[in-house]
Amino acid sequence: MTIESLLKQAYGRLSALSDTAQLDAQLLLAHVLDVSTTYFFTWPDKDVSEVHQARFEAFLKRRENGEPIAYILGEQDFWSLSLETSPTTLIPRADTERLVEVALELMPHGARKLVDLGTGTGAIALALAKEWPAAMVIGVDYQSEAVALAERNAVRNGVANASFCQSNWFSALKDDAPFDLIISNPPYIDPEDEHLSQGDVRFEPLTALIAEEQGLADIRHITEQAKQYLTEQGWLMFEHGYDQGQAVRTLLQERGFGDVATYQDLGGNDRVTVGRLASY
Template sequence: MTIETLLKQAYGRLSGLSETAQLDAQLLLAHTLGVSTTYFFTWPEKEVCEASRQAFEDLLKRREKGEPIAYILGEQDFWSLSLETSPSTLIPRADTERLVEVALEQLPSGASRIVDLGTGTGAIALALAKEWPASQVIGVDYQVEAVQLAERNAQRNSISNAEFRQSDWFSALIDEAPFDLIVSNPPYIDPEDEHLSQGDVRFEPLTALIAEDHGLADIRHIIKQAVFYLSPLGWLMFEHGYDQGESVRKLFNEHGFVEVATHQDLGGNDRVTIGRLAEQGVTEHSRGG
């Protein structure tokens, strides 16, 4: 059977299940054959051996059941990085690149101290570390598996100015403050949200997706604690849900942040809200985790 025939059959099987059926099929076959997708345009008539056809069939069945491509392949591109993925962490998504863009727009390119809370694969921390090589970046995650994964991704992308630690939000950072920038893509989905039973998120870790208080509990906690960990005029930035911009701005304002603003993603939806600590610096008392 030829590459062209295999791909056509795979398109048909995935077309009603995935909005990116053609790309999914190409990525799975490229992974199976150890080639790039451009190979298919040059050699569509190339015969595929039985062992490779069976391996491709196994991957295709997993995708038919809804398993995300990033988990099947074990990798995902983000920013200019190639990241190892794992079902123990969220899949890095294009929407999250908006958080990186906003950070780069707001801060000078000189040396900064940065924390990424809930780092997962390390995507945000590593993207910022790569763009700002003079900066010191710390990524923290409650899950030890995520910390280990982020460390592997730092090595995979030859990034030396980022380190990763196990921490329940700020708990391992008490002696590290102050920071010039705190970024986070925390859990922000309401536990009752119907989308949790749809698409790729069915396979992602629930603890990294949901938060109480209509998805705002972790954001509220981080904002409340961030005032003790930021430098004077330091920035705090979140990715959040498309309908949470107003609520997140209100939380920033309630805790004395200034220059509060919400930025939209490529789809025109509220996606990133930022705030700047006023003139106050780090307070040594009343820090929590």
């Protein structure tokens, strides 16, 4: 079969379950053939070997079962990075790039020292380390598998100023504090949220998705502990759910943070809330 006929067949199979069926099919076939997707526009009539067809078919079946593209391919682009992915961590998403953008906007001269809590693949920590090469960046995660994954991603992307360790939020950070920036994309989905049974999140680790107290338990815990780990005028920044902006602002204000503000994602939804440690 040719590239064109294979892709056309795949579009039809995936269109009912994915809003990005065409892109999904192209990414899967490009991975199988070890080419870029632009190759398909140049060589649509190129024959695909039976070996490559069989591998593509296996990928398609996994996608038809709902498995995320990032897990099938084992990689995902984020910011200027190419990240290895694993079902033990969340898939880095475009919405989280907004968190990186806000950090860069509010700290134009960078941070001397920062920590990314719940680092997962290392996406946030590595993006900021790459933008601020003079900064000391630490990423922590409760899961040892995530720490090892983030370390591999640092090597993969040539980032030398980021290190990673296992920690239950702040538990292993006493000797490293204080930080100019504490940043986190913590679990923030309500355990009763119906979206947990839909789409890609069905395949992602629940421990990285859900939090008690309508999704606010971990954000509350971090906010309550953050002051003792921040420098004077240090920033605390969260990604959170689209309907949690007011609640997170209230949590920060109740703990005495100033300059509290919420920023929207590309879809116009509340996505990032920040606060600055007030001086007394």
